[in-house]
Amino acid sequence: MTTTDLPVPGLRGVPTSDVPQNRKEFTSDQEVRWCPGCGDYAILAAVQGFLPDLGVKRENIVFVSGIGCSSRFPYYLDTYGIHGIHGRAPAIATGLATSRPDLSVWVITGDGDGLSIGGNHLIHALRRNVNLNILLFNNRIYGLTKGQYSPTSERGKITKSTPLGSVDAPFNPVSLALGAEATFVGRTLDTDRKHLTSVLREAVAHRGTSLVEIYQNCNIYNDGAFDLLKDKDTRDDALIRLEHGQPIRFGADGELGVTRDPATGGLRVAPVAEVGLEQVLVHDAHADDPALAFALSRLSDPGSLAHTPIGIFRSVQRPAYDDLVREQLELARDEHGTSTDSGTEIGHSHLDQLLRGADTWTVGP
Amino acid sequence: MTKQVLQVDRVIIRFAGDSGDGMQLAGDRFTQETASFGNDLSTLPNFPAEIRAPAGTLPGVSSFQIHFADHDILTPGDAPDVLVAMNPAALKANLPELPRGATLIVDADEFTTRNLAKVGYDANPLEDGSLEAYQTHSFNLTSMTTEAVKEFGLSRKDASRAKNMYALGLVSWLYNRPTDSTLSFLQAKFGRNPAIRDANIAAFRAGWNFGETAEAFAVSYQVSPAEMKAGLYRNISGNLALAYGLIAGAQRASLPMFLGSYPITPASDVLHELSKHKKFDVTTFQAEDEIAGVTAALGASFGGSLGVTTTSGPGMALKSETIGLGVALELPLVICDIQRAGPSTGMPTKTEQADLLQSMFGRNGEAPVPIVAAQSPADCFDTAIEAVRIAVTYRTPVILLSDGYLANGSEPWRVPQVAELPVIRADFATEPNHETEDGQHVFWPYKRDPETLARPWAVPGTPGLEHRIGGLEKADGHGNISYDSANHEFMVRTRQAKVDAVARSIAPLEVDDPTSDARILVLGWGSTYGPIGAACRAVREHGIPVAQAHLRHLNPFPPDLGDVLRHYDRVLVPEMNLGQLSLLLRAHYLVDVVSYNRVRGLPFSAAELTGAITELADTLDPEPTEVSTR
Missing domain, CATH: 3.40.50.970 (Thiamin diphosphate (ThDP)-binding fold, Pyr/PP domains)
Structure with missing residues (x-):
């Protein structure tokens, strides 16, 4: 196995491909069975188009998913893959990534899978910072079970299980991830292929857990949920594109800006002309303190999604769990001179020694 | 003065005290001493779930029992020959299981009015004659310990915490245990705190010397090493x-x-x-x-x-x-x-x-x-x-x-x-394993080994074997998602057949039937092996032939289990549940096994199983019925 290091830290240890690869090689022979018009198609196309560019061997890529529409994703990629059980994909991926430094491990999950039944595993994967790329397809509805409200559905939503409107308060996945000590949090849109690809590229490059929330349209049960952010007429005033090192401005002519609210210490949207450009916040995704990233995640209106930032909220360096685990293993092997090849004689003698322990006695022959 | 040493063939000792008294540690050390001496032994720790239940109360009692002998033994023993009780709660909790004539070693310091009241003693049992049936040795263990360690300048509390080592020293003397392993253990365990280390060693030695010199102990006991298969133990x-x-x-x-x-x-x-x-x-x-x-x-x-x-x-x-x-x-x-x-x-x-x-x-x-x-x-x-x-x-x-x-x-x-030890072969897949009709070589993740029915294990990183698997039903062979009804039935039966196939790799069930004329089989699984074995020995000593077998494989069962069951007039199945194995045996083999069930959170005693087997033997016809040959 060749292990030429790639420049991006997120793929360190994953063997590179000697030959160029193309999109077709990454497409499996399985018929894609999402509803016609589903936002998942666009995400699949973007991922299939982007994976060959990584330059790593296809057989060293693994897609892991839970249950839900989005979790069918691994079947459509000709890599290794596990379609697991509901909510548990981050746990499967943690075991796999920790035991195999030579793999690029991806988790595909949805708002129900990742934030409801699997919420515990998601927050702990983020806390540990296992080297994984988690793509959270958020359509704010349960699709596979036919239209119940999800943990990201807006309050008051009328669904099959909430005929009088949902009374649940929704999660904001970016806020949640930041609260769970995430080192990389991004958000993008299914239909904006260029932006989606650029965020994924950053996510792969990051060593540790990267969480990318992808707003994804369910045209059957929650059609148009993100139209405010997509329609030509509204998107300029609703969508805030975050770029590291750039002032956070939006609107058709960049006439709006995000600035500190001196009254509350929080953030607010204001006309740039009114506050002056020097008052507009410059985005710093690498800031150690997650406070501003969190404040940005709170800008959007939980119901209408007005003033929704997309892009990379936070990208900071913290040792990855799996690297630290393997470091301890290496250290123990070095100290004791044991071989990774467990069949060897030196392995035997160490194991014999372990089994004997300190207090033995001999019974005559 | 040289004291008399009596030979005995086996002893059961129970150390009992408050959870904070270090009884598990004392028991553990006594076990190591006994093991290194070469006795056969079996132990039973018994402690509360609470990390620190209120001191001196009945729920806070922690105990450690060890059975050791000059012969092969199977259980930690039913009733102790010696009970070390470090406080009134330990005495009260364990006395019901102490047979008359047993030795009782008690820390009298702890029998204060307050401690007695905590566990509902109206009068001090050390003084009211209620322990007359036992050889009671009541000493001021705590104050003798603090006296023995006073030179190390410990607080009263720390000093008194060495009393478990004092008690261990005394019992170690009583049974002529080798002390080297305990001394080196204390050296290592408390090496970073010399005062504590020296106090524990001093307490242990003082306990030993107390046994040696005190007139209360006229004799000590010797249990010779057991005969065991040669080897390193x-x-x-x-x-x-x-x-x-x-x-x-x-x-x-x-x-x-x-x-x-x-x-x-x-x-x-x-x-x-x-x-x-x-x-x-x-x-x-x-x-x-x-x-x-x-x-x-x-x-x-x-x-x-x-x-x-x-x-x-x-x-x-x-x-x-x-x-x-x-x-x-x-x-x-x-x-x-x-x-x-x-x-x-x-x-x-x-x-x-x-x-x-x-x-x-x-x-x-x-x-x-x-x-x-x-x-x-x-x-x-x-x-x-x-x-x-x-x-x-x-x-x-x-x-x-x-x-x-x-x-x-x-x-x-x-x-x-x-x-x-046996070598186990993982045999990862490295190559495509199937040729399609158009002559392509492909990898089928669900193409099986004809003997074991195992599928190939192809790990990520292996080129050409990329595949996706999941919890959805898969088509036989290529493993793609399939809702086909005939395929599902086939896959369900194949997964069952694979597990059933494990039976072909299991050795025939070993049945211990020394006289080959037993009409009762006692069949168990899991941790009941010891007490069942001890009970079978006891029953045989009374002239009742009985066979014993114990299942390691519960799914699938050993291939000959049905024949074994049908060979006996009666099959007794003791279980620490309400009859889970019995249910499976009846369902599998239509054999009407007799269940013996207890769910007290404690292992069986050999005595109760001896009774159960004897009772079952009494129900047998005097004339043996025709039995099928195996």
């Missing part, structure tokens, strides 16, 4: 043997091990132990919950590790769905259930054969899983290797059942040579 507890067995199994399969686990009593010690052995390619992952523990292990198995998880009953319940996924994915996975009394949280520190049916049936759909059970603390080692063998060979989750009694109990173990 050590003492080992069930959880330690289990951890070692898992390491040895993974090593013999040349696989790295990945343990995903969540702390739970009485399984946590396996996690603690395995976390120390990284140099054997053992990764331990303390997960966020029981589900993540087993699920991460399964993920590691997909990547070519031996995935292992350790838990107890409530954790098993949480892991069910992932075990089902393991059945569908057909990947190796070892699930160790150190059973405890249920239902729900039950009694975490008390033993029970609680989870056989949960292991057998606790999943949705037809989800067969091989089950193996250990029969003694040392046997946990061999059972773990067997679990690894089945998991790796047949690509399947395997459930290993131990229990709290085995986990914490200990016995001498003849240490095996690693090179003599």
Whole structure:
């Protein structure tokens, strides 16, 4: 196995491909069975188009998913893959990534899978910072079970299980991830292929857990949920594109800006002309303190999604769990001179020694 | 003055005190002394679930019993010959099990009005004559300890904490135990705190010298070493043997091990132990919950590790769905259930054969899983290797059942040579295994080995074998999602057939029937092996022939089990549950076995099983009925 290091830290240890690869090689022979018009198609196309560019061997890529529409994703990629059980994909991926430094491990999950039944595993994967790329397809509805409200559905939503409107308060996945000590949090849109690809590229490059929330349209049960952010007429005033090192401005002519609210210490949207450009916040995704990233995640209106930032909220360096685990293993092997090849004689003698322990006695022959 | 030394063939000693009195440590040290002397032995620790129950109360009593002998023994013994009671609560909790004439060693310092009142003694039993049936030795153990260690300048509290070593020294003298291992243990354990170290050593020696000089003890006792098979021995507890067995199994399969686990009593010690052995390619992952523990292990198995998880009953319940996924994915996975009394949280520190049916049936759909059970603390080692063998060979989750009694109990173990242990072959797939009609060579993840029905194990990183697997039903062979009804029926039956095929690799059941004319078979599984064996011996001594067999494989059963059952007029099945194995045996073989069930959170006593067997023997016709030949 060749292990030429790639420049991006997120793929360190994953063997590179000697030959160029193309999109077709990454497409499996399985018929894609999402509803016609589903936002998942666009995400699949973007991922299939982007994976060959990584330059790593296809057989060293693994897609892991839970249950839900989005979790069918691994079947459509000709890599290794596990379609697991509901909510548990981050746990499967943690075991796999920790035991195999030579793999690029991806988790595909949805708002129900990742934030409801699997919420515990998601927050702990983020806390540990296992080297994984988690793509959270958020359509704010349960699709596979036919239209119940999800943990990201807006309050008051009328669904099959909430005929009088949902009374649940929704999660904001970016806020949640930041609260769970995430080192990389991004958000993008299914239909904006260029932006989606650029965020994924950053996510792969990051060593540790990267969480990318992808707003994804369910045209059957929650059609148009993100139209405010997509329609030509509204998107300029609703969508805030975050770029590291750039002032956070939006609107058709960049006439709006995000600035500190001196009254509350929080953030607010204001006309740039009114506050002056020097008052507009410059985005710093690498800031150690997650406070501003969190404040940005709170800008959007939980119901209408007005003033929704997309892009990379936070990208900071913290040792990855799996690297630290393997470091301890290496250290123990070095100290004791044991071989990774467990069949060897030196392995035997160490194991014999372990089994004997300190207090033995001999019974005559 | 040289005191008289009496030879005895076996002794049962119980150390009892408050949870904070260090009785487990004293018991443990006495066990090591006894093991190194060469006696056969068996131990039973018994402690409350609370870390520190209120001092001096009945729920706070912690005890450690050891049975040692000059011959092969099978249980930690029913009733103690010697009880060391460090306070009134320990006396009150343990006295009912003390036979008349037994030796009682009591710390009189603790028998204060307040402590007596705490456990409901109106009068001091040391003074009111109620202990006349026992050889009672009542001493001021606490004050003798503080006196013995006063030169080390410890606080009164710290000084009195060495009283367990004083008691240990006294009992060690009484039974002529070698003291070197305890002295070197104390040196090592308290090496960083010289005052505490020296105090403990001084207390231990003072206890020994007290026995030597005090007139109260006219004799000491000698229990000669037992005759055992030649070899190198050590003492080992069930959880330690289990951890070692898992390491040895993974090593013999040349696989790295990945343990995903969540702390739970009485399984946590396996996690603690395995976390120390990284140099054997053992990764331990303390997960966020029981589900993540087993699920991460399964993920590691997909990547070519031996995935292992350790838990107890409530954790098993949480892991069910992932075990089902393991059945569908057909990947190796070892699930160790150190059973405890249920239902729900039950009694975490008390033993029970609680989870056989949960292991057998606790999943949705037809989800067969091989089950193996250990029969003694040392046997946990061999059972773990067997679990690894089945998991790796047949690509399947395997459930290993131990229990709290085995986990914490200990016995001498003849240490095996690693090179003599079985080799387990993982045989990863490296090449396409199927030729399509148009002549293409492809990889089919569900094309099976005709003998074992195992599917190929193709790990990520292997070029050309990329495949996707999941919990949805798969088509036979190529493994793509299939809702075809005939295929589903075929796959369900094939997964069952694969587990059934494990039986072909199991040796015939060993039946111990010394006179070959027994009409009763006592059949057990798991930790009841010791008491059943001891009871069978006792019954045979009374002239009643009886056969004993013990199941390591509970799913599938050994291939000849049906024949064995039908060979006997009566089959007695003692279980620490309400008849879980009995249910399976009746369903499988239509044999009307007789159940003997107790669920007290404690192991069987040999005496009660002796009674049960004798009673059953009394119901037999005097004329033997025609029995089929085996």
